[in-house]
Amino acid sequence: MARGARKPEFYEDPTNSLGYLARLTFRAFGRALQKRLAAKGVTIGQWRFLRVLWVEDGLTQRELSRRVGLREPTTVTALKGLEKAALVVREQSEEDRRRVHVHLTPKARRLRKQLMPHVAEVNRIALKGMSEDELQTVKRLLLKAIANLAEHNDDTIDLPDETP
Amino acid sequence: MARGARKPEFYEDPTNSLGYLARLTFRAFGRALQKRLAAKGVTIGQWRFLRVLWVEDGLTQRELSRRVGLREPTTVTALKGLEKAALVVREQSEEDRRRVHVHLTPKARRLRKQLMPHVAEVNRIALKGMSEDELQTVKRLLLKAIANLAEHNDDTIDLPDETP
DNA sequence: CGCCTATCGATAGTATTCTAAGCATTGTAT
DNA sequence: ATACAATGCTTAGAATACTATCGATAGGCG
CATH class of the missing domain: 1.10.10.10 (Winged helix-like DNA-binding domain superfamily/Winged helix DNA-binding domain)
Known part of the structure; x- marks a missing residue:
C-alpha cells in the first residue's frame, strides 16, 4: 500500500x-x-x-x-x-x-x-513527440490524483467514473 | 510528425x-x-x-x-x-x-x-495506486509539454536539461 | 570618456479565484 | 401547518498572479 x-x-x-x-x-x-x-x-x-x-x-x-x-x-x-x-x-x-x-x-x-x-x-x-499510449497514461493518472485528493479534501468535482 | x-x-x-x-x-x-x-x-x-x-x-x-x-x-x-x-x-x-x-x-x-x-x-x-514507472512517465511528459509550450511561448523557465 | 543597450528589481493597475457569509427558495419532519 | 434543514445563487473581501512600464545599475563600443 x-x-x-x-x-x-x-x-x-x-x-x-x-x-x-x-x-x-x-x-x-x-x-x-x-x-x-x-x-x-x-x-x-x-x-x-x-x-x-x-x-x-x-x-x-x-x-x-x-x-x-x-x-x-x-x-x-x-x-x-x-x-x-x-x-x-x-x-x-x-x-x-x-x-x-x-x-x-x-x-x-x-x-x-x-x-x-x-x-x-x-x-x-x-503534445509533440508523445505517443498515444503515453498520453493515455498521463490523463489516467492525473484523473486518479485529482480523485485521490478530492476524496481527501472532501471536494465535489464532476469527472467520468473510472470504476464501472 | x-x-x-x-x-x-x-x-x-x-x-x-x-x-x-x-x-x-x-x-x-x-x-x-x-x-x-x-x-x-x-x-x-x-x-x-x-x-x-x-x-x-x-x-x-x-x-x-x-x-x-x-x-x-x-x-x-x-x-x-x-x-x-x-x-x-x-x-x-x-x-x-x-x-x-x-x-x-x-x-x-x-x-x-x-x-x-x-x-x-x-x-x-x-499518488496512491500508481506505479513507479507510471509516475516517471507522467513527470517526463509534463516536463516535455512545458518545454514544448515554453519554446513556443518564448518563455524562460529553469528546468533540468533533457537532451544531454 | 560618453553614449547606447541590456539587465535587475520595483511599481501601478488589472484579472482571476478563493473563503466566508448571506439571502431566497425548497424539502422534510414533527 | 410550522419550524428546521438543505439547496442554489449572490455578495463582500482578500489573496494571488499577471502585463506593462519605469528607475537604477552595469557592460560594451565608438
Whole structure:
C-alpha cells in the first residue's frame, strides 16, 4: 500500500513534485491559448465555460461550476462577463426558482468553429513527440490524483467514473 | 510528425485536455497542502520559495522567479510577505548593486523539518495506486509539454536539461 | 570618456479565484 | 401547518498572479 512512498527530502526538488509540474503545465497552456483566443475577443475564463456549454447547453450554475472545476462565486463573476459579452443568457427555472439555467447565444455558438482549431493547435504543439499510449497514461493518472485528493479534501468535482 | 493530431472536437471534452487536467491537479494539491501548511502559519506562496531556498540559499530574485516558476512582480510581492514573516532577509550584492540576494533566516530553516513531512503525505495521498514507472512517465511528459509550450511561448523557465 | 543597450528589481493597475457569509427558495419532519 | 434543514445563487473581501512600464545599475563600443 505504501509502495510508492518517498522520503520528505525527495520533494525538495520541484521537478519531483506533481503539483509543481501541474502548475507549470497549466500556466503554459494558458499563456499559449490566451494569445490565440484574445484575437477573437475571448478570454480564457470565458472559453472554459463555452467549451462546456457547447456540448451541454442549459446547465445550472452549480452544474457548470462542477463541470468547469471552479467554485461558485467564480462562476458568478465569469457569467457576468459572459453575459455582458452577449455570449450567454441566464434564465430562472420555472420548477425551482432558485435555479438559473445558462444558455448560449447564437454569437457564442458561432465561436465554436472559430475557436476549437486554435485549441487543437495548442494541444498539437504541447503534445509533440508523445505517443498515444503515453498520453493515455498521463490523463489516467492525473484523473486518479485529482480523485485521490478530492476524496481527501472532501471536494465535489464532476469527472467520468473510472470504476464501472 | 503529426502523429498524435486530433480533430478539434476531441478537445470539447475537458477530460481530454491536458491543460484542464493540469489545472485541476494543481488546485487539488494546493488545497490539500494549504490546510497543512496553515497549521504552521505558512502560506502556499511562501512554501514555494522556501522549498527552493532550502536547497539553494542566496539566490537572486530573478533566479528565484525562474526556479519557482512565477513572474518577477509576483516574486517581489511574495518576498515582501516572506520578509515580513521574518523568513527571509534580502541583501544587496556588493559586486552588482542591481542584484538582491535572498537568504533564509534560522526560523525558515527550522521549518524545513516541520513542513516536508506534510508535503510528502499529500503526495502519498495523491499518488496512491500508481506505479513507479507510471509516475516517471507522467513527470517526463509534463516536463516535455512545458518545454514544448515554453519554446513556443518564448518563455524562460529553469528546468533540468533533457537532451544531454 | 560618453553614449547606447541590456539587465535587475520595483511599481501601478488589472484579472482571476478563493473563503466566508448571506439571502431566497425548497424539502422534510414533527 | 410550522419550524428546521438543505439547496442554489449572490455578495463582500482578500489573496494571488499577471502585463506593462519605469528607475537604477552595469557592460560594451565608438
